[in-house]
Amino acid sequence: MSLLEEHQATDLEKITGLSRRRFIGAGALCGAAMFLGGNLLTRTAMASAVSAGNGALLGFTSIATATSDTISLPPGYQASVLISWGQPLQAGGPAFDPSGNGSAEAQEVQFGDNNDGMSLFPFPNDANRALMAINNEYTNYRYLYAHGGSPQSAEEVRKALACEGLSVIEIQRKSGHWHFVQGSQYNRRVHGNTPIRVSGPAAGDALLKTAADSTGQLVHGTFQNCANGKTPWGTYLTCEENFTDCFGSTDAALAFTPAQKRYGVVAASKEINWHPHDPRFDMARNPNELNRHGWVVEVDPFDPTAMPVKRTALGRFKHENAALAETGDGRAVVYMGDDERGEFIYKFISRDRIDHHNPKANRDLLDHGTLYVARFDNGDGNPDRPKGHGQWVELTHGKNGLDASKGFASQAEVLIHARLAATAMQATRMDRPEWIVVSPKDGQVYCTLTNNIKRGDDGQPVGGPNSREKNVYGQILRWRESGDEHGAMSFEWDLFLVAGNPSVHPGQAKGGSSNINPQNMFNSPDGLAFDDAGRLWVQTDGDTSNAGDFAGMGNNQMLCADPASGEIRRFMVGPVGCEVTGVSFAPDQRTLFIGIQHPGENGGSTFPEHLPNGKPRSSVIAISREDGGVIGA
Ligand code: FEO
Ligand code: CA
Ligand code: CA
Numbered sequence: 281m282s283l284l285e286e287h288q289a290t291d292l293e294k295i296t297g298l299s300r301r302r303f304i305g306a307g308a309l310c311g312a313a314m315f316l317g318g319n320l321l322t323r324t325a326m327a328s329a330v331s332a333g334n335g336a337l338l339g340f341t342s343i344a345t346a347t348s349d350t351i352s353l354p355p356g357y358q359a360s361v362l363i364s365w366g367q368p369l370q371a372g373g374p375a376f377d378p379s380g381n382g383s384a385e386a387q388e389v390q391f392g393d394n395n396d397g398m399s400l401f402p403f404p405n406d407a408n409r410a411l412m413a414i415n416n417e418y419t420n421y422r423y424l425y426a427h428g429g430s431p432q433s434a435e436e437v438r439k440a441l442a443c444e445g446l447s448v449i450e451i452q453r454k455s456g457h458w459h460f461v462q463g464s465q466y467n468r469r470v471h472g473n474t475p476i477r478v479s480g481p482a483a484g485d486a487l488l489k490t491a492a493d494s495t496g497q498l499v500h501g502t503f504q505n506c507a508n509g510k511t512p513w514g515t516y517l518t519c520e521e522n523f524t525d526c527f528g529s530t531d532a533a534l535a536f537t538p539a540q541k542r543y544g545v546v547a548a549s550k551e552i553n554w555h556p557h558d559p560r561f562d563m564a565r566n567p568n569e570l571n572r573h574g575w576v577v578e579v580d581p582f583d584p585t586a587m588p589v590k591r592t593a594l595g596r597f598k599h600e601n602a603a604l605a606e607t608g609d610g611r612a613v614v615y616m617g618d619d620e621r622g623e624f625i626y627k628f629i630s631r632d633r634i635d636h637h638n639p640k641a642n643r644d645l646l647d648h649g650t651l652y653v654a655r656f657d658n659g660d661g662n663p664d665r666p667k668g669h670g671q672w673v674e675l676t677h678g679k680n681g682l683d684a685s686k687g688f689a690s691q692a693e694v695l696i697h698a699r700l701a702a703t704a705m706q707a708t709r710m711d712r713p714e715w716i717v718v719s720p721k722d723g724q725v726y727c728t729l730t731n732n733i734k735r736g737d738d739g740q741p742v743g744g745p746n747s748r749e750k751n752v753y754g755q756i757l758r759w760r761e762s763g764d765e766h767g768a769m770s771f772e773w774d775l776f777l778v779a780g781n782p783s784v785h786p787g788q789a790k791g792g793s794s795n796i797n798p799q800n801m802f803n804s805p806d807g808l809a810f811d812d813a814g815r816l817w818v819q820t821d822g823d824t825s826n827a828g829d830f831a832g833m834g835n836n837q838m839l840c841a842d843p844a845s846g847e848i849r850r851f852m853v854g855p856v857g858c859e860v861t862g863v864s865f866a867p868d869q870r871t872l873f874i875g876i877q878h879p880g881e882n883g884g885s886t887f888p889e890h891l892p893n894g895k896p897r898s899s900v901i902a903i904s905r906e907d908g909g910v911i912g913a
Contacts, residue, residue, distance in 0.1 A: 337814070338842055340913075341355055342800060344799075345833055345835075347856070349884070349885050349886065351852065351876075353851070353852050356907065357903060358906055360901065361899050361901055361902075363391050363449060364888065364899040365898045366390045366393075367391040369391060369449065370389055370463055378895045380423065381426050384436075388473075391416075392443050392447050392469065393417075393418070393420070393444070393898055394444075394877050394878055395414050395447075395875045395898050395900055396417040396862050397414075397415045397505075397601055398862045398900065399413050399516050400866070400873070401581050411451070412449050412451055414447050414862065414900060415505040415518050416445055416446055417506055417877070418504060420878055423895050423896070423897075434557045437558045438558075441472025441501060441503060442473070444504065445502050446469075446470050447467075448466060448468040448516075448579070449466075450466045450467060466581070466582070470502060470518075472500075472501035473501050474501055476501065476577060476590055477588070477589045479591060479647050481692050482696050484497050485692035485693070487568055487696050488568060488572055489568060490566055490569055499573075502518060502588065503520070503526060505518045506601070507519055507601030507807070507861070508602065509603060509604055512606070515581070517578055519576050520598075521599055521600060523570075523574045524544045524574075525550040527549060527554075527563055527569070527570050528562065529555065538700075542700060543570070543574070544620065547563070571696050574597060575594070576591050576599055576646075591646040591647060592695050594616065595628070597618035597624075597626075597699055598618050598623065600716070601616070601617070602615070603725070605723070605766040607629065607765065608767065611629055611630045611634065612645055613627060615627050615725055621732045621735075623699065623709065623712070624654065624699070624707045624710060625716070627654070628650070629650050629766075630646065630648065632645055632649075653673050653707040655671050655705070655707050656669075656745050658743045658744045661743075665777070667773060667774035667775070668774075669771070670773055671770045672768075673705040675698065680705060708745075709739070711729035711754065713727055714728040720810050722760075722843075723764050723766070726757070726776060726808055728754065728818070729745065729746065729751075729756070730805060733752060735751045753803045753829075754804045756776040756777045756779075756808075757773060759771040759773040776846065777796060777846065778792050778796070779796060779804070779805060780792025780796055780801065781830065782798055782801060783832050784829060800839060800849060800850055801833055802818075803820065803829075803830055804820050804823065805820055806820060806821040806822075806859070807819030808863075809865070812865070812869055815842065816840070816842075817851070818838065820860060821836060821859040835854050835855065835858065836853075836858055836860045838850075838854075838874060852903070855879045856885040856887070857880045858879040858887070860874060860876065868910075871904045873901070873902055874903065876888070876899050876901055877898050879897070
């Protein structure tokens with residue numbers, strides 16, 4: 281048995297012990313080992329306690345908001361850095377160069393920038409070893425280049441591409457602490473120039489063919505890798521989000537097609553500015569390159585030689601994450617959100633059953649199946665936490681009128697232009713769907729709808745799960761599939777919470793739902809995870825001005841909720857300018873790994889090293905209890 285097979289068998293044994301309908305995705309079974317890095321960031325008695333609480337599920341003291349350039353945690357918790365942007369992955373590899381003069385070649389073998397979603401993969405028969413696959417979403421030119429501005433050459437574009445994609449790293453536990461293992465044979469970068477195979481119904485389609493690839497089946501690179509998923513057969517899913525921002529046009533007068541416009545590409549490239557220096561990103565010269573991105577990519581972390589695969593059957597849009605579940609008859613279900621104002625929520629159901637005894641038999645499972653999009657009703661209009669019903673509508677060529685008469689010549693075109701197909705099916709335009717997770721306790725599905733200032737305009741009616749006009753705070757939607765069956769075609773939904781600011785805006789319109797109060801308020805929920813006990817962890821990517829609508833909310837943070845009671849406590853506050861995103865628990869639930877993305881996005885931070893005039897660096901941190909107990913208990 282190869283190491284991969286051993287690993288997968290171990291993972292599958294765990295999964296087999298669960299109800300088949302239970303969640304197998306990004307949060308709950310992401311377990312492996314747990315790791316504490318070298319640099320102790322804080323032993324936080326520093327955060328002030330605001331409530332002790334008596335909740336059975338939530339056992340920690342909720343902390344106050346904060347605006348400092350540190351990690352704030354409840355009393356009795358500590359944090360350390362596992363890995364930071366630019367750290368060399370190989371023995372003797374090039375060190376991080378804070379000057380901004382480091383080469384693209386160096387960045388291609390260093391930990392990527394702006395870490396986001398992550399999953400843990402345990403080694404079989406060795407509780408002290410694990411792999412982590414960690415997305416690297418984008419880069420910040422302010423810190424990437426010495427000149428601090430947009431790329432000026434092809435070499436600088438290559439360096440930016442090298443920052444994105446994902447990193448696979450090994451971690452080991454020694455003396456009770458977990459460390460990144462520099463030089464492990466498993467350490468690997470998949471970045472914006474790595475060869476990637478395309479599979480599924482859209483592979484080889486004319487819309488995916490370019491001058492560089494006449495087959496339409498071999499793409500260079502993955503970038504803008506937001507959140508993630510983990511399959512029950514031991515692979516990692518990395519999700520391509522804001523890919524259109526990377527494209528532009530050297531012909532400012534270029535007329536974009538309706539599909540290109542719908543996906544949001546503009547001539548000016550939203551300041552990423554790769555197209556003047558790399559023709560691959562120039563819509564005037566390589567328009568089909570755009571169609572080769574916006575997919576879910578499957579990676580085998582235990583085989584550094586395995587080529588990643590773009591799974592086109594899951595549809596092309598601005599993917600946030602991929603939450604796996606299983607139907608009653610053993611097929612894989614993947615829940616996915618498209619994070620843009622007014623975009624949709626999808627689910628994919630595989631044609632074939634998961635083979636729990638032979639992981640390799642699942643190698644092409646995500647190439648065959650059916651994609652659906654969600655349609656919600658207007659609900660009961662309850663001003664606090666409304667509820668209602670919904671249904672899944674199939675996106676299959678030749679069904680529901682999805683044919684040439686609506687502009688779709690094939691299933692490949694339905695998938696490449698999934699947004700257009702979903703619109704034709706009158707799917708519900710949502711308030712920016714971010715992460716989706718499935719409860720390990722009752723199978724309910726939770727989705728962050730992060731915010732949407734356009735709600736009420738632009739053909740986006742107020743109502744149903746998108747209950748608030750000019751929604752600056754966001755909400756968390758949940759639904760229960762009919763019969764608690766992930767293969768069902770209908771569901772019941774409610775809003776688990778509606779974020780708001782009850783200090784500034786008394787009343788529910790902008791003050792939030794009844795489980796939001798001045799002590800736990802926040803805005804723009806984004807990352808989500810369940811731990812094994814069923815606590816729901818919520819990360820934020822919001823407005824950190826701490827003023828106006830957002831007064832008293834402080835820096836981005838992480839909260840913890842009891843799904844049954846609706847109680848919410850603040851667990852952690854991040855440093856200045858960061859987003860808190862990416863989350864994995866060790867299998868014993870005694871270490872929590874989270875991502876601190878883009879600290880000091882606009883200056884004002886030197887996290888985590890706090891060197892005089894030092895650069896801030898996105899990092900994965902490990903949080904544990906000083907008494908070694910279970911996180912959150
Ligand atoms: Fe990369 Fe929608 O967050
Ligand atoms: Ca996000
Ligand atoms: Ca976000």
